[in-house]
Amino acid sequence: MPPGLGEPLCYTADEAAAAAGVTVQRARRYWRALGYPRAPDGELEFTVSDVELLRLITGYVTAGALDEPESLRLTRILSRAIGYLAQLQMEIVASHRDRSRAVGRDAVEQLVLRMPEAQWVLGQMWRRQVSTAIGRLDETAESEMPVAGVGFADIVGFTELSRSYSDIDLKRLIARFEYRATEIVADCGGNVVKMLGDEVLFTTDTAVDLADIATRLAARFATDSLIPGVRIGLAHGSVLPYLGDVFGPTVNLASRLTALAEPHTVLAAPEVAGELAGHPGFDLLPLGERDIRGVGTLEPIRVERARD
Incomplete structure (x- = not known):
């Protein structure tokens, strides 16, 4: 050919x-x-x-x-x-x-x-995505730095897994993670910014949606037969959207909190906890002040789903 x-x-x-x-x-x-x-x-x-x-x-x-x-x-x-x-x-x-x-x-x-058929499918998917993106553009047209909830989730122990799994099993794990994570984020009204193999970066309009997605991700992968769990960091503040990605201190903070989180847990920045205070759906557990590289000293808050 x-x-x-x-x-x-x-x-x-x-x-x-x-x-x-x-x-x-x-x-x-x-x-x-x-x-x-x-x-x-x-x-x-x-x-x-x-x-x-x-x-x-x-x-x-x-x-x-x-x-x-x-x-x-x-x-x-x-x-x-x-x-x-x-x-x-x-x-x-x-x-x-x-x-x-x-x-x-x-x-x-x-x-x-099937190339012509595939081109039509891609075109239709692109049109729907553009329609959604235009809606978001209208909502943030007056703000250079829109405020958003930002979440990072990564697979626990992925480096060790990549050494012990076969290529086929590793591909199956990544595909499963991408599918499950994307499904939960979309169902809860969030936006998947990008997938990085063992990581997902997502955004939401509100801190409540952010915590809802994060706690659902933690619960879903805590019982997964193939994926040994995730750890998640959350932040809320100004972000810089650029060519489909997001940048800025809020994104960096979410990433740093992910690195601090224990398996199956969600760590949130104080701004997220402030938005969630008093919400009946979540329990907040302060963990004491930590010195976070590139950020400074702050107190991460562990976010859990409220028990009935």
């Missing part, structure tokens, strides 16, 4: 850049951002669709919708996200390949045949 997935390679690098109306130096910056391998001079490496893609993404800069650094950053981020998705698809294809051959089918050929 050629790199163009059936579309002929008909342009050299110089020809593709010229057809898109940009210099080859500028084209190469975008090809690097897209993750394309460097094309040898004089060889046919680009399709008509590659040229159209280059014309479109550089056209946003020409039209003033983006400046060049923004355009390149956005291209790099989209390319990495799509590359991750493509790699996941190939892992699934590889896992089904022997089974497909046994019934007279080739898994790669089946994927290629």
Whole structure:
């Protein structure tokens, strides 16, 4: 199967850049951002669709919708996200390949045949995500630094697990963690910012939702047959949203509290505890002042689900 997935390679690098109306130096910056391998001079490496893609993404800069650094950053981020998705698809294809051959089918050929269908699915999912993101944009349009609840959860003892588990078992564990964590966060009205293998970073609008998600995660993984539990840190305050991620002292504090938490427990910053004070659904247990690296001295609060 050629790199163009059936579309002929008909342009050299110089020809593709010229057809898109940009210099080859500028084209190469975008090809690097897209993750394309460097094309040898004089060889046919680009399709008509590659040229159209280059014309479109550089056209946003020409039209003033983006400046060049923004355009390149956005291209790099989209390319990495799509590359991750493509790699996941190939892992699934590889896992089904022997089974497909046994019934007279080739898994790669089946994927290629379904490419238009897959493109529609991705487009529809993207539209729904944009719709949700626009709603959040309207809610925070007047604030440069919106206030949010931030939670970090990580798997207990993951480094040791990664040494003792087989590759297949480790993949199964990570997939299970991602599925369960995403399910709980979404069901409770939170937003998964990113998954990092053994970690999940999530945000909420309120401290109550934050504690609800965290205590549900702790309870869910405390009884999981494959995952030996999680530890969770919570903070509440200003965050800096940037290209789908969040940054700032609030995020750093949540991460530091996660490192202090015991297995199956939730540690919250004082601001979170203040928002939860008097709430009938949670018990708060002060743990005494701690010196937290990069943050200073504060008193973490252990958050537990209230007992009936």
